[in-house]
Amino acid sequence: MLIPEVTDSHNFALRTRLNRNETNSMTHTSPLQIDLNNCRLPIDEASSLPAACYHSESILKQEHALIFQHHWLGLGRADRFTTPGQFETVEISNVPLILMMDNQGELHAFNNACRHRGARLLNGNGSTTGIRCPFHSWYYGTDGRLVSAPQMENTKGFCKEAAGLVEFSLRIHAGFIFVCFNPDPPDFDKHIGDFDEIHAPWPIDTLVSTRRISIEVNCNWKLFLDVFNEYYHLQSVHPSSLNDTYYTPDPADTTLGNYASQFGETQGSSGLLQEQQEQVLPLIPGLTGREKNGTRYSWIYPNMAFAVSPEAMWIYEAYPISPGRCLAYQTLCFPPSSVKLDDFETRAEFYYERFDAAVEEDRIALENQQKGMNSPFTIPRRYSTIMEPSVGAFASWYNTQLQPS
Numbered sequence: 566m567l568i569p570e571v572t573d574s575h576n577f578a579l580r581t582r583l584n585r586n587e588t589n590s591m592t593h594t595s596p597l598q599i600d601l602n603n604c605r606l607p608i609d610e611a612s613s614l615p616a617a618c619y620h621s622e623s624i625l626k627q628e629h630a631l632i633f634q635h636h637w638l639g640l641g642r643a644d645r646f647t648t649p650g651q652f653e654t655v656e657i658s659n660v661p662l663i664l665m666m667d668n669q670g671e672l673h674a675f676n677n678a679c680r681h682r683g684a685r686l687l688n689g690n691g692s693t694t695g696i697r698c699p700f701h702s703w704y705y706g707t708d709g710r711l712v713s714a715p716q717m718e719n720t721k722g723f724c725k726e727a728a729g730l731v732e733f734s735l736r737i738h739a740g741f742i743f744v745c746f747n748p749d750p751p752d753f754d755k756h757i758g759d760f761d762e763i764h765a766p767w768p769i770d771t772l773v774s775t776r777r778i779s780i781e782v783n784c785n786w787k788l789f790l791d792v793f794n795e796y797y798h799l800q801s802v803h804p805s806s807l808n809d810t811y812y813t814p815d816p817a818d819t820t821l822g823n824y825a826s827q828f829g830e831t832q833g834s835s836g837l838l839q840e841q842q843e844q845v846l847p848l849i850p851g852l853t854g855r856e857k858n859g860t861r862y863s864w865i866y867p868n869m870a871f872a873v874s875p876e877a878m879w880i881y882e883a884y885p886i887s888p889g890r891c892l893a894y895q896t897l898c899f900p901p902s903s904v905k906l907d908d909f910e911t912r913a914e915f916y917y918e919r920f921d922a923a924v925e926e927d928r929i930a931l932e933n934q935q936k937g938m939n940s941p942f943t944i945p946r947r948y949s950t951i952m953e954p955s956v957g958a959f960a961s962w963y964n965t966q967l968q969p970s
């Protein structure tokens with residue numbers, strides 16, 4: 566069993582004594598393990614993740630191996646790739662990644678390292694007709710095949726066909742890109758479970774990306790996703806921007822698969838600031854019933870969460886940079902019928918303004934939370950069952966990854 570190793574000094578002993586008062590002092594189980602196990606309890610009994618999960622280098626190493634390099638990761642929307650040769654680079658969990666559309670329009674995920682002697686191949690985002698290694702000029706096609714390798718004729722057994730770029734598994738589902746670094750990826754259908762049924766009212770796969778931005782925040786990647794998936798902070802963190810829009814949400818959905826979801830009705834548009842509600846764009850065609858007046862927040866584990874409202878969808882991906890810092894991408898999507906409107910760009914600006922404002926308010930709260938989580942004396946505890954069930958559901962799933970039973 567893999568138990569996160571915590572090397573906090575004598576201060577951790579104090580936390581041990583504190584925890585013993587609340588947990589099973591008859592066992593030899595470490596306090597951290599007890600805290601982690603408590604995350605698997607039903608939400609009304611569960612503990613939140615131990616603070617070490619948000620600041621420990623050794624736990625981040627385990628997350629790299631057991632979560633980021635094992636599971637399917639959500640990499641945002643596929644429709645941002647539109648032309649052959651278009652590529653993006655990003656580093657995820659120490660893996661330098663190229664996402665590239667080939668000349669046939671198929672999307673690939675490549676390890677961003679040459680098959681000769683490992684040089685990094687591409688930087689940034691852009692478009693290319695092929696990939697030339699900057700070190701000794703091996704040349705790869707947009708589909709990752711090695712096209713040419715100068716002066717290799719005398720190398721015995723060298724086979725160009727076997728020296729293409731290392732390629733990772735990639736799936737597109739509901740318009741989202743999923744990539745798995747694991748050479749033996751977990752079953753994707755099990756991963757996604759009943760996602761399609763729960764999200765059936767919204768034509769998610771047809772929604773069009775209109776803006777994607779990246780941000781870095783001085784908080785653990787899980788805190789970034791936690792706050793997106795809970796309603797509890799709205800009154801304190803977004804009192805004059807968003808709070809009045811949201812009613813108390815429904816209980817969380819019971820889901821099959823590696824995701825959590827919670828629907829809640831809203832008063833007006835959750836995609837707009839509360840004083841700009843008159844700027845609302847048309848509804849997603851075909852919506853009926855409560856979906857016309859509410860927003861569904863879903864977290865596809867481990868790293869991508871989104872909300873779909875009556876007229877828009879917004880997505881966050883989060884990746885660890887260090888235990889206390891993360892890189893996140895935010896994408897906004899609208900139905901094609903709205904994007905075609907003559908005044909769409911002007912009206913979409915009001916949505917962008919809402920997301921810029923909200924993410925800045927969240928950033929202040931998250932960076933403040935991280936400072937508390939960094940303390941060896943911090944003992945996070947219980948959830949609001951109505952307002953934070955998705956945070957608890959993720960913590961339970963996370964626990965089973967770090968401590969498989």
Ligand code: FES
Pocket residue numbers: 679680681682683684698699700701702703
């Ligand atoms: S490392 Fe790329 S060609 Fe040598």
Ligand SMILES: [Fe+2]
Pocket residue numbers: 792793798802803923927
């Ligand atoms: Fe928020």
